[in-house]
Structures are given as C-alpha cells and as structure tokens.
Amino acid sequence: MTNEYAIEAKGLVKVFGDQRAVDGVDLSIPKGMVYGFLGPNGAGKTTTIRMLATLLQPDGGEAHIFDHDIVSEAGKVRERISLTGQYASIDEDLTGVENLVILSKLAGYSRKEAKERAKELLVAFGLGEAAKKQVKNYSGGMRRRIDIAASLISTPDLLFLDEPTTGLDPRSRNQVWEIVRTLVKAGTTVLLTTQYLEEADQLADRIAVINHGKIIAEGTSRELKASVGAGTLHVQLENSDHQEKAMAILQEKLQTPIHSLPEGGSLSAQVGNASLVAKALGDLTNENIPVSDFSLGKPSLDEVFLTLTGEKTEEKEEKK
Amino acid sequence: MSQPNVIKEEQLRQAITSRKRPERPSALTTSLTFSSRALLRIKHVPEQLFDVTVFPIIFLLMFTYLFGGAIAGSTSEYLQFLLPGILVMTVSQITMYTGIDLNNDIRKGIFDRFRTLPIWLPSALVGALLVDMIRYSGASIIMLTLGFILGFRPEGGFLGVIGAIGMILIFCFCLSWVWTTLGIIMRSEKSLMMVSFMVLFPLTFVSNVFVDPQTLPSWLEGFVDVNPISLLVDAVRGFMHGNVTVEAIGWVFLSSAVFLIIFAPLTMYLYRNKK
Ligand SMILES: Nc1ncnc2c1ncn2[C@@H]1O[C@H](COP(=O)(O)OP(=O)(O)O)[C@@H](O)[C@H]1O
C-alpha cells in the first residue's frame, strides 16, 4: 500500500552538548503540499531539516521520508530529496554554469546533456546572462536562485528550503515564491522554513510554529491566525474630543479592549477578525467622527509567539 | 538572448518539471567529476598552486646552499644525498593542504549538497585526491628538474626516478587520509594548520632526511628507524641511487597500507556522520 505522507516523524530529538536543539518533533506531512516551519532564530528549524535530509543523525525518535527510514535507508531517501540550505552551498570560485554542470554530471547526465541541462536551468532562473560569471560576483537574489536551481537538476519529490528568502529584497523574494509555486504545481512536496509569518501565510498550506525545539502550534495559516487575531488596528481621530465616544463604538463592534495612546485621539486594538474592522470604521463615520488615518498591521511573528507562548521571541545573534 | 534577471513562467515550468531522471552515475564517473571540479578550482584560483611550485624551489635552494656547504662541505655532493630526502619531505608536507581544502569546503557548506546526493559518498574525496596526485607529481618534477640543473645525477637513471616518484605518490595518497580525517574533525582552519604541523614537523625533521640516523643517540635512532617518512626516504634513495631493496619497497607499502586502512574508513565514518 502506498503511503500518502511525504514526511512522517515521531519524537525527533537532537542534542548539542546539554542543549536540546530539537526536542521531540512529530510531523505528518502529506504529499504535494507546501509545509512551513515558522520560528525565530535558534528555534531548531535548520537542525530538524538537516536530520530529515540525512545530514545529521537524530539522537532520538525516528522519521520516514516516502516510507524510507532516514537513518537505515539514507541512500533511498537521498534519491527522492533535495536540500537548499540556509547558507548557499555553491562553489563561489566557479562560474554558475560550471557549478550546475558538475552537479548535473553527479546526477547522472552525460557531459553533453549536463551542459544542456545547466544552460536550460540558468536561463529559466533568469541567470542566462550571468552563467559565465563566478558566483562570488552574484547578488544575494541570484545566489539564492542558483542554489535552488542546483537542487532541481533532477526534479526532487521532496524539496527542503531553509529560509529561502531571508535577507532578500522584495523582488527577489517574489521570484523565489514563484519558483516554489511552480514546483508544487508540478507535484513536488516542499518543506520550507521561515521567520516571516507573511511568507508562511503566502506559501504554506500548513504551518508548524516551532520554538525551543518544540512544535508549539500546527495548522493552516487561517487556523493559526484565528488563534492570534488579524493584527493590530491603529486609528487616528481628527479631533481628540471624540475619543471617548469612538472608544465605546470600537469596543462594541470589535469586541476587544481599546487602548488610547498618549498622543490625543490615537487608538489601538488587537483585532480578532479583520472583517469587523470595516464595519467599525463605518460606524465611526456614521456617527460623524472623522478619522484622519488608520491602519491594520498584520500580526507579526512576535505577536504570534506572544499569543502562543506568552513569551517574547528572544533576540539571538545568528550563529553559524 | 533573454532579458537579464527575468524569469519567464513557462520556461521555468518546463525546466523544473522535466521529471527526467538519468541512470545513477558510477563511482568512477562521480570521482572523475569531483576531479574536474578540483581542476576548475585550480583554473580560477591559481594561487593554490603556490605550494606545489614555489615551496619545492625554495626548499631545495635553501637546504642545498644553506646547509650543503656547512654540513657536507660541498653542495653538489650533498645534493646527491639530500635531494631524495628533501623531495619526500616537501611532497609529504604538501599533502596537508588536502585537509585544508576539505575543511574549507565543509565550512562553506558546499559539502552539504554533495552529501545529500545519491552517489558513492567517497567519490568527493577520492576525486580531489586524484587531482592532488597530479599536484604531487608536478611538485616532484619541478624539484627534480631544478635538482638536475644544480648537479643532481641519479645513478638509478630515468626508471629509478620514475620508481621513486611512484613510491612517493603511493605513500602520499595514503597519508592524505590522515589530513582528510583531521580536516573533518577540526572546526577552524587555524586549529587544523596547527595540528597538521604538529604531526608533520616531527615526522619530517626527526627522520633520515638530513642526517644519517647512526649518528644519533640510540633513543632517537629508534624513532627515526620506524618513522614512515624515513622508510619512504630509504626506498626513494634506493630507487634514485639504483640500489633499492625489496625490503625497502615492502616497508613503504606496509606503512602506506596502515595509514589507508586506519584513516580512510575513519574519514568516511566522520564524513557520513558529521554532526
Ligand atoms: N552544530 C551545532 N553545535 C552546537 N549547537 C548547535 C549546532 N547547530 C545548531 N546549534 C544550536 O541549536 C539550536 C537550534 O539551531 P538551528 O536549528 O540552527 O535553529 P534555526 O534554524 O531555527 O535558527 C541553536 O540554539 C543553535 O545554537
């Protein structure tokens, strides 16, 4: 019987010294979906991915990729997966095309086919012009793309993307998202990690929020947001005399405590459901309370964590 | 050509959804592919040839003229005795760069990708070592050519020289696995260099490269006699002077085999299970 899961893990543990970097992670990720790991720096995302990609041996628990054990059947697992790590794993001293030709040959292409394959990928990834430049001269976005292209020489059934857009400008980020969407349409399962709620929201069908090596919440982006709320509403009144009345109206419509900020006529509230906001603002207008400015901030990762764990995300320095 | 930096959806879709999966390449193919990678790296970073070109020349000139006059009284006479030893010393010191290259590749994350490929795992290391063989041969040829210009005349003739280089290559291939082991274990290039020197200096200097061991105190002579570098120098001198013994060759094979049997599997174990 064929299994519907691309990844199944039970109680995965990895210990570094006395630190439990991954502390009992369970996963069941169906084939064909984009699954997002959302968590701050040091949460254990990379370590989990490295175990699943057969680069690290777990200290506890077990995991299967397409029914193959990641430890005892590592070779079989490697035939189905690709990894684009957090840090580019491309040889900077070589040119783009040289890098891809080498990897194509390692994938089993003949010398001639390898050249064609490398060319095809470079052009498709918008790197045709840069093919003959050394990778050290590439921009951050170009590096990311060639790194991902390198993972797709033979289309994998499962692709791991570790923070694929961290540090990229919005345009490059959109290009990476485009690549992921195209890949998934073609049937590849993607496990990606990110520190951005928006990215997980845009790309992932399901999200696991991970902190201190543990999954602290799991679900679709809608489910997670429902538990966190739609974000923070800020309203600036034209006239601070209306403040009290406005607070009462918002309080009633939004069903949530309204805070007034020290500068007069400035209100804010944590909103559970974005659709209530339009109605509440409409009511202010109906009551002749002019609003000079308003904004609905998306919930940040910090807010997600604050809600889920009651603790702030720690500011950790990136360690390599 | 297409506009730079623009991704066309249709092209992208085609390129990444061709589910073509070629046959798994053989161990030989993948090893040679890694060799071609090492050659490309030399092409782009030619400075890395410094160690196999400039070192041998400096070493030979330095030891011939600095010590040749002082120790043996005549440089050309001393050269007959010295060159085979210096050759062994230089090339076996160069082997340590194998570990440094590997260490760099690992720290830069390049090996993470190789390690997730369904290929014969040792090919990454074997391929690099094959190119190192070329580097070691190059260093030997440069040194011998210079030696010849300075007056070195091997009595063993051309075949003797070939035999000597063969001995060196076999030994250095096996010795290199010590450095690959260290290259994986050590976290920084600095600490790796330090440990490598700590191993290499006693091995190469406390040997029969410069002096006849019989002139040494007996405890030191004991070490020099079993030092694998001394064994190699014996065989290389034998080949060059045309009086090599089967015993000397046997010792080189034995010490090489010991290095290989211990350190090649150890390297692969660490490579596979790197934290
Ligand atoms: N090789 C290692 N040795 C020691 N500690 C490590 C190692 N790799 C990661 N860690 C630690 O494990 C924790 C999880 O790291 P990581 O998985 O990289 O988190 P993330 O990818 O979510 O930022 C961090 O505290 C990190 O410092």
Ligand SMILES: [Mg+2]
């Ligand atoms: Mg990480």
